[in-house]
Amino acid sequence: MQPELLTWLIPLPPILAFGLIVLWAYRSNRLSHTLAVGAMVISWGMAMAVFALALARPHLGENPIASSVAWLPTGETALRLGVLVDPLTAVTLFFVAWTCLAIFVYSIGYHNFGKPRDPNDRPGLPPHAGGIEPMYARFFAFISLFAFGMLTLVVSDNLLLLFIGWEIMGLCSYLLIGFWYGKESARKAMVKAFMTTRVGDVFMLLGLAALYTSTGTLNYREILFNEEVLTTLAEASSGVLGLSMAGLISLLIFLGVVGKSAQFPLHVWLPDAMEGPTPVSAMIHAATMVSAGVYLSVRFFPLLTAGWHEGSPLTLPMTIVAGIGGFTALFAATIAVAQNDIKRVLAYSTISQLGYMVAAVGIGAYVAAAFHLITHAFFKALLFLGSGSVIHGMEHGVHATHGHIDAQDMLNMGGLRKSMPITFVTFVIGGLALSGFPIVTAGFWSKDEILAEAFGTGQLIIFGLLAVAALLTAFYTMRQITLTFLGAPRTPAASHAHESVPTMTLPLIVLAIFAVSVGWVGIPEGFLGLHLPIPNWLHEFVGGTLLEHPQALPFQWIPLLTSVAVAGLGLLVGWWVYRRIPAGGADPLVGWLGPIHTLLRRKYFVDEFYEKVFVRPAYWLADQVSYRWIDRGLIDGFLHGVARTALRIGSFLRRWIDLPVVNGFGDLVGETTKRAGRVFRQVQTGQVQGYLVVGLLFTGLLLSYFLLVRP
Amino acid sequence: MIPLSWYLALSAAVFCLGVYGVLGRRNAVAILMGIELMLNAVNINLVAFWRYLTPTFIAGQAFAIIIFAVAASEAAVGLALIISIYRNRSTVAAEDIDLMKW
Numbered sequence: 075m076q077p078e079l080l081t082w083l084i085p086l087p088p089i090l091a092f093g094l095i096v097l098w099a100y101r102s103n104r105l106s107h108t109l110a111v112g113a114m115v116i117s118w119g120m121a122m123a124v125f126a127l128a129l130a131r132p133h134l135g136e137n138p139i140a141s142s143v144a145w146l147p148t149g150e151t152a153l154r155l156g157v158l159v160d161p162l163t164a165v166t167l168f169f170v171a172w173t174c175l176a177i178f179v180y181s182i183g184y185h186n187f188g189k190p191r192d193p194n195d196r197p198g199l200p201p202h203a204g205g206i207e208p209m210y211a212r213f214f215a216f217i218s219l220f221a222f223g224m225l226t227l228v229v230s231d232n233l234l235l236l237f238i239g240w241e242i243m244g245l246c247s248y249l250l251i252g253f254w255y256g257k258e259s260a261r262k263a264m265v266k267a268f269m270t271t272r273v274g275d276v277f278m279l280l281g282l283a284a285l286y287t288s289t290g291t292l293n294y295r296e297i298l299f300n301e302e303v304l305t306t307l308a309e310a311s312s313g314v315l316g317l318s319m320a321g322l323i324s325l326l327i328f329l330g331v332v333g334k335s336a337q338f339p340l341h342v343w344l345p346d347a348m349e350g351p352t353p354v355s356a357m358i359h360a361a362t363m364v365s366a367g368v369y370l371s372v373r374f375f376p377l378l379t380a381g382w383h384e385g386s387p388l389t390l391p392m393t394i395v396a397g398i399g400g401f402t403a404l405f406a407a408t409i410a411v412a413q414n415d416i417k418r419v420l421a422y423s424t425i426s427q428l429g430y431m432v433a434a435v436g437i438g439a440y441v442a443a444a445f446h447l448i449t450h451a452f453f454k455a456l457l458f459l460g461s462g463s464v465i466h467g468m469e470h471g472v473h474a475t476h477g478h479i480d481a482q483d484m485l486n487m488g489g490l491r492k493s494m495p496i497t498f499v500t501f502v503i504g505g506l507a508l509s510g511f512p513i514v515t516a517g518f519w520s521k522d523e524i525l526a527e528a529f530g531t532g533q534l535i536i537f538g539l540l541a542v543a544a545l546l547t548a549f550y551t552m553r554q555i556t557l558t559f560l561g562a563p564r565t566p567a568a569s570h571a572h573e574s575v576p577t578m579t580l581p582l583i584v585l586a587i588f589a590v591s592v593g594w595v596g597i598p599e600g601f602l603g604l605h606l607p608i609p610n611w612l613h614e615f616v617g618g619t620l621l622e623h624p625q626a627l628p629f630q631w632i633p634l635l636t637s638v639a640v641a642g643l644g645l646l647v648g649w650w651v652y653r654r655i656p657a658g659g660a661d662p663l664v665g666w667l668g669p670i671h672t673l674l675r676r677k678y679f680v681d682e683f684y685e686k687v688f689v690r691p692a693y694w695l696a697d698q699v700s701y702r703w704i705d706r707g708l709i710d711g712f713l714h715g716v717a718r719t720a721l722r723i724g725s726f727l728r729r730w731i732d733l734p735v736v737n738g739f740g741d742l743v744g745e746t747t748k749r750a751g752r753v754f755r756q757v758q759t760g761q762v763q764g765y766l767v768v769g770l771l772f773t774g775l776l777l778s779y780f781l782l783v784r785p
Numbered sequence: 786m787i788p789l790s791w792y793l794a795l796s797a798a799v800f801c802l803g804v805y806g807v808l809g810r811r812n813a814v815a816i817l818m819g820i821e822l823m824l825n826a827v828n829i830n831l832v833a834f835w836r837y838l839t840p841t842f843i844a845g846q847a848f849a850i851i852i853f854a855v856a857a858s859e860a861a862v863g864l865a866l867i868i869s870i871y872r873n874r875s876t877v878a879a880e881d882i883d884l885m886k887w
Contacts, residue, residue, distance in 0.1 A: 760883025763808055763816075770804065 077127040078141035081157040084120045085225035087113035088218040095215040106211035110218045114178045121171035128164035135618030158231030162619040169448045173455040176581035181353040183577035198256030220246035224362040233292040250354040251347045263346035270343040274333015281326025298376040308381035320380035321391040335367030335428045338402040345421040352462025356455045359424045368431045396436025400539035403429030407546035412674035415482045416461045439527030445596045446520035453507035456585035460501035463574040471567035489563040494573045498559045500582040507589040509548035510641040516593030522637045530627040548644020556652040564657040792833035800826035813877040817863045824856045
């Protein structure tokens with residue numbers, strides 16, 4: 075089959091599965107998940123085939139797999155809809171397909187397929203005691219739609235189709251975060267996620283419009299692979315803050331990324347999104363939606379850096395992007411240190427790692443950003459799925475011991491390495507990859523590359539921010555592993571936890587393999603001064619996406635040593651501090667940091683700040699101005715006025731026209747006829763002789779008339 | 786020869802008798818008889834006019850015979866009706882038969 079056709083077909087199976095499940099298959103749980111997973115397997119197969127074809131194609135960057143059709147005629151031209159597989163798409167497709175598939179399979183076990191339905195379970199609430207999820211089929215329908223959105227976004231060759239996929243995912247994330255809509259927190263979280271990302275999306279749409287206005291196209295290659303367009307955009311002034319057109323558009327699009335990839339200041343929705351089922355957390359926070367944001371910023375790297383050359387100082391838009399990324403990386407990492415909920419730690423670590431990627435884009439480290447995107451998708455999906463497995467085991471323990479403790483609080487865990495060995499090993503692999511454990515994990519190579527780029531290009535502030543963030547990352551990751559798996563069980567529930575079913579552990583193992591091996595494709599040339607037999611394949615491959623291939627930096631010792639040191643130190647301290655927390659014991663950080671810990675635990679009070687500054691005034695505005703004044707006063711007043719006038723005119727017409735004239739005439743005719751009838755009926759006596767007399771009389775009269783008067 | 790006017794006078798007298806019978810008698814059978822008288826008065830007229838004015842045409846006689854036929858059938862139908870009414874209402878008095886009253 076032609077690679078173009080194959081690419082077109084990649085997003086198709088999940089949407090078909092969605093339609094089939096929603097319309098027919100939802101009655102049967104088995105059929106629903108077979109459809110969803112089957113469709114994902116077909117998509118995965120096609121994605122792998124396209125990936126292989128892309129690898130085999132020489133000079134993929136200049137000669138990508140592309141095909142498009144005219145979609146919407148707009149005046150003289152037409153908006154074209156198409157697919158494009160260039161090196162960046164190929165690697166994104168690779169990790170998206172793998173992680174989506176792993177998550178689909180994991181969901182079967184996570185939602186307790188095969189267990190009987192617990193009669194106490196209600197739709198909209200998580201199962202209490204390990205019964206099958208009441209809305210099992212619905213879940214698979216939603217994640218199928220989600221996968222469709224992501225795959226569409228990845229294979230799209232233009233911003234418009236990307237935006238469609240982007241918004242489909244926004245909808246699905248709303249639906250899935252609020253999957254257990256019986257919980258009030260879930261309802262709030264779904265609205266929060268939707269509204270927060272919407273803020274970014276509005277700016278992104280503005281950027282899209284600006285881009286279309288100034289270039290007349292939304293196709294990637296016509297804009298990003300076109301020296302002439304880029305130069306024109308870089309030189310045209312936008313009239314806003316002295317930015318060039320390219321800078322303005324890329325900043326607007328970047329705001330969309332800020333919303334979607336949960337960068338400061340729009341990061342608040344992501345931790346709350348943990349209200350959804352864990353596969354959803356993995357789906358949204360690792361494999362798909364947040365990756366989509368970074369994918370977009372990597373994709374629009376040429377526009378962001380238009381007019382900039384390697385080695386020259388950063389332009390204003392790049393500085394903003396790098397600053398937000400670096401700040402978010404450190405900011406989120408500090409919050410993660412003080413969280414006790416196992417999933418929340420991961421949520422903040424995701425924000426932090428996304429900050430890394432954004433910072434990498436900002437300092438011009440194109441390949442490093444893409445590399446970290448790929449490795450992060452694998453190890454973060456692994457960590458989320460692992461945490462889901464832990465929570466599952468803990469929930470079983472809580473149920474078995476009839477306890478009432480929070481199954482997600484790490485202080486309630488401990489010692490799970492014995493009862494959940496597969497989860498333990500894979501979680502540790504994922505955790506080490508996240509911390510950047512040297513040499514063996516994928517996270518090390520990608521993180522090291524970002525640090526090396528930051529150092530090599532002289533961005534020492536960013537380098538410092540990221541290095542401290544890396545230290546904290548290693549610390550809170552080890553804290554998480556130690557509290558969860560090491561030591562002795564701190565609650566009876568933890569000692570009753572058990573390993574999850576194979577449909578959950580198998581995806582963990584597959585992802586763990588990738589969390590280690592995927593780093594090998596990007597080992598820098600001349601690492602440790604050695605000339606390795608494997609060249610830096612990823613750099614050559616992904617770098618080909620750009621018009622001007624980025625140069626690989628020469629190897630330097632300082633960033634490598636820094637990265638090894640922070641990872642090692644963080645891991646060691648994390649283990650040492652938390653190695654023996656007794657049952658019911660408090661986090662030692664609380665005592666050491668005092669009020670700062672409270673500040674961190676409450677997430678710098680950003681939520682409270684937004685509540686006061688945006689949410690409350692918005693409610694006040696809605697209630698006082700929009701509702702009372704505009705709606706009740708103005709619109710209702712006007713409508714009531716119209717109604718009252720109409721009523722008056724109606725009464726007038728009724729009183730003076732309808733009643734006297736129309737009714738009067740009708741009544742008059744009726745009454746007159748009635749009266750006449752009453753009078754004339756007297757002659758109908760029924761006496762036949764009477765009639766004859768009258769007849770005779772009139773005959774006589776008539777005869778008299780004709781005989782006597784007329785002649 | 787007896788002049789035509791005598792016949793006409795006789796006819797008028799018989800007709801008036803018939804009219805009186807129809808209007809003045811209570812018995813329905815008598816009313817029918819009155820009608821027969823009136824028809825026959827007409828017949829006298831027809832035959833008299835024929836004999837005196839147009840004796841060569843047969844039309845007058847034919848007309849008279851047709852009226853006989855009509856009178857006979859009228860009497861048959863009328864009597865049948867009266868018998869039917871009598872069976873139903875046990876009366877043949879004309880003023881009691883006032884079903885068509887308002």
